[in-house]
Amino acid sequence: MPSPRPLNVGLVGGGRGAFIVHPHQRAIHFDGTRRVVAGALFPDPQIALEEAANWPYPIKGYGSYTEMIADQKNLPPEQRLDYILIVTPNHVHFDPAMKALEAGIPVFCEKPLTVTLEEAEQLVKKVREKNIPFGVAHTYLGHWTTRFSRYIVRAGLLGDIRWVDSYYLQGWLATKLEDTGQPQAAWRVDPKRAGGSGCGGDIGTHALMQLRYVTGLEITEVSANLEIFVKGRPIDDHFTAYCHLSNGGRALVRASQISIGHLNDLGIEVCGTKGTLVWRQEDPECVTIKLLGQPDRVYYRGAVTPGDGFLPSKEEIDKVMPGLMEEPTIPSGHPEAFHDAFARLHRCFEADVRKYQAGQPFKCDGTKYANVEDGWMGMAFIKTCLESSAQKGAWTPMPPKI
Numbered sequence: 001m002p003s004p005r006p007l008n009v010g011l012v013g014g015g016r017g018a019f020i021v022h023p024h025q026r027a028i029h030f031d032g033t034r035r036v037v038a039g040a041l042f043p044d045p046q047i048a049l050e051e052a053a054n055w056p057y058p059i060k061g062y063g064s065y066t067e068m069i070a071d072q073k074n075l076p077p078e079q080r081l082d083y084i085l086i087v088t089p090n091h092v093h094f095d096p097a098m099k100a101l102e103a104g105i106p107v108f109c110e111k112p113l114t115v116t117l118e119e120a121e122q123l124v125k126k127v128r129e130k131n132i133p134f135g136v137a138h139t140y141l142g143h144w145t146t147r148f149s150r151y152i153v154r155a156g157l158l159g160d161i162r163w164v165d166s167y168y169l170q171g172w173l174a175t176k177l178e179d180t181g182q183p184q185a186a187w188r189v190d191p192k193r194a195g196g197s198g199c200g201g202d203i204g205t206h207a208l209m210q211l212r213y214v215t216g217l218e219i220t221e222v223s224a225n226l227e228i229f230v231k232g233r234p235i236d237d238h239f240t241a242y243c244h245l246s247n248g249g250r251a252l253v254r255a256s257q258i259s260i261g262h263l264n265d266l267g268i269e270v271c272g273t274k275g276t277l278v279w280r281q282e283d284p285e286c287v288t289i290k291l292l293g294q295p296d297r298v299y300y301r302g303a304v305t306p307g308d309g310f311l312p313s314k315e316e317i318d319k320v321m322p323g324l325m326e327e328p329t330i331p332s333g334h335p336e337a338f339h340d341a342f343a344r345l346h347r348c349f350e351a352d353v354r355k356y357q358a359g360q361p362f363k364c365d366g367t368k369y370a371n372v373e374d375g376w377m378g379m380a381f382i383k384t385c386l387e388s389s390a391q392k393g394a395w396t397p398m399p400p401k402i
């Protein structure tokens, strides 16, 4: 049988010095089974076309994402977009996502999903109505070590979970960088473009997703403080949420953009009745397990041996997370990092898109990448934290799951 053609991906955003489009477009090309073929790269149509003409490899440029989506029906099937990738500021997630879903095109969207919970709810409803793949780019779920952490916690190897510290600390907004014209800073501190929470929406949602994915626990109520340290900034640059967990445990979900010395310091510590798991994205190739009265165990990706006295047999691992030990990776010691994590997310999304196109059942169930419900949960968390913070950190319940 001939190999299937690569999937065609269309970009929404990404022109003129944009950031996250590039890790994505590299990750899309990682396996040779996906490629970027088109883009609506900038809000101004003229510049959007120029940026597409100057793209490092040939792509079809469009003046707007509305044109790009509308054009699909005019193209022969093999030239149509198989999914779109949305890499615009937060306020330009909802509209292209909704237009693509209505046209039957799967969507991989950056986080936070939207700027309001109401928009997120509309997207969940549309995805369910259309039964179509939808992914949210919570990057760090794509590390093999995050998947391994999920296995360890969910298999009960740490006992009952008592306490989780999930954090994302940065220092890049410790001064008023937005006044210098730095493009990534400007929209992130503007509530109209970022949403009600700056730091919480931008990176607190990653910390939340890491907690939910690894532990399988949900947040039931929060006592949150959203704080502004840099004078004149209209939106939080420091975010702290003390949380009650669905199993009765406790968690801290925290984020900061004024913590000088921290770069992209996302990490998680999960403490159970038998031991603690520690993982940091700046050192993403290993997971440390601390058991009471024993030396630490450090597991490196690619060098994990089932049945080693802590881990059970491969057959037992497969019962909880089928395929974990066979996920495509490179040999240990050749480091995987940020781009590999993105590639793993796109690879898993591709599998669901191909099943969708073949009319087969696909999962899109949040086990391999965050889905639209996870995106909704991020927005529900932010809304609840904003409400709590407005009442000086009063305990505030999360809304029921959608």
Ligand SMILES: NC(=O)c1ccc[n+]([C@@H]2O[C@H](COP(=O)([O-])OP(=O)(O)OC[C@H]3O[C@@H](n4cnc5c(N)ncnc54)[C@H](O)[C@@H]3O)[C@@H](O)[C@H]2O)c1
Binding pocket: 012, 013, 014, 015, 016, 017, 018, 019, 020, 021, 040, 041, 042, 043, 064, 065, 087, 088, 089, 090, 092, 110, 111, 112, 137, 138, 139, 183, 184, 187, 202
């Ligand atoms: N998953 C991650 O690790 C991660 C990291 C960084 C950013 N992000 C998210 O990615 C998104 C983009 O962030 P960024 O830092 O790359 O921003 P950026 O400012 O660098 O890039 C945004 C791009 O969108 C374009 N754009 C804006 N409005 C548009 C429109 N109407 N039509 C077409 N293009 C338009 C801009 O011109 C620019 O090219 C944000 O939602 C952010 O939260 C995620």
